Amino acid sequence: MARATVQHPEGTGNGPAPGERGTAPLVTAEEAVVGYERPVLGPLSFRVRPGDVVGVWGPNGAGKSTLLKAIAGAARVHRGRLERPPDLRLAYQAQRPARLAEMPVKGRELLAVMQADDRRPPERLRPWLEQRLDRLSGGQLQLLTIWACLASGARLVLLDEPSNNLDPEGIDLLVELLGARAAGEAVLVVSHEAPFLERVATRHLEVGA
Numbered sequence: 085m086a087r088a089t090v091q092h093p094e095g096t097g098n099g100p101a102p103g104e105r106g107t108a109p110l111v112t113a114e115e116a117v118v119g120y121e122r123p124v125l126g127p128l129s130f131r132v133r134p135g136d137v138v139g140v141w142g143p144n145g146a147g148k149s150t151l152l153k154a155i156a157g158a159a160r161v162h163r164g165r166l167e168r169p170p171d172l173r174l175a176y177q178a179q180r181p182a183r184l185a186e187m188p189v190k191g192r193e194l195l196a197v198m199q200a201d202d203r204r205p206p207e208r209l210r211p212w213l214e215q216r217l218d219r220l221s222g223g224q225l226q227l228l229t230i231w232a233c234l235a236s237g238a239r240l241v242l243l244d245e246p247s248n249n250l251d252p253e254g255i256d257l258l259v260e261l262l263g264a265r266a267a268g269e270a271v272l273v274v275s276h277e278a279p280f281l282e283r284v285a286t287r288h289l290e291v292g293a
């Protein structure tokens with residue numbers, strides 16, 4: 085079973101980083117072991133606080149997606165604690181979001197369902213608002229659903245491999261969006277792309293080390 089370590093920019097360790105004390109965590113993991121019928125990852129201890137963009141990285145099969153699912157309530161916590169405030173709004177973008185052959189829903193309607201229609205989307209996304217989701221390319225749908233998560237008002241956003249399928253301009257836009265998070269919000273980002281994580285993460289959680 086894989087373990088994990090948390091690295092703060094200011095140093096390493098699992099305690100709060102300088103400057104983050106006194107801010108109520110959005111996720112608290114204490115010796116948490118997560119998995120499905122069987123444990124796959126842990127024990128891990130870390131906190132996610134408002135303002136964090138936590139880059140989760142590690143080898144294939146280490147349990148990165150499982151960790152996000154456990155935080156979202158879609159995988160089990162076998163031992164220890166993995167908690168978030170009960171009233172916390174959370175948005176989750178899966179590694180391979182469901183893509184049906186027929187999706188007769190427009191981009192604009194997706195944003196409305198996600199309560200992400202209050203904010204004006206970036207210029208690049210606007211042409212897709214009037215298109216059906218099943219007529220968008222993989223990368224276009226990926227960017228639109230990421231925007232829907234980030235603009236939904238969720239205080240905690242979980243993104244699993246969000247840079248998959250994206251061209252360099254799409255990655256630049258994603259970096260810009262993640263850098264523009266409101267101070268009260270936090271993001272966990274799973275990625276295999278170290279240069280991408282270096283650009284977006286304020287902290288790193290290494291899984292399977």
Ligand SMILES: Nc1ncnc2c1ncn2[C@@H]1O[C@H](COP(=O)(O)OP(=O)(O)OP(=O)(O)O)[C@@H](O)[C@H]1O
Binds near residue numbers: 124142149179
């Ligand atoms: N629904 C499931 N039920 C049981 N085991 C699962 C399930 N989903 C994943 N696993 C197992 O959990 C382990 C961790 O998988 P997970 O997808 O979390 O890893 P990962 O670090 O995200 O991998 P990758 O980098 O390849 O996406 C793997 O051994 C996988 O086979």
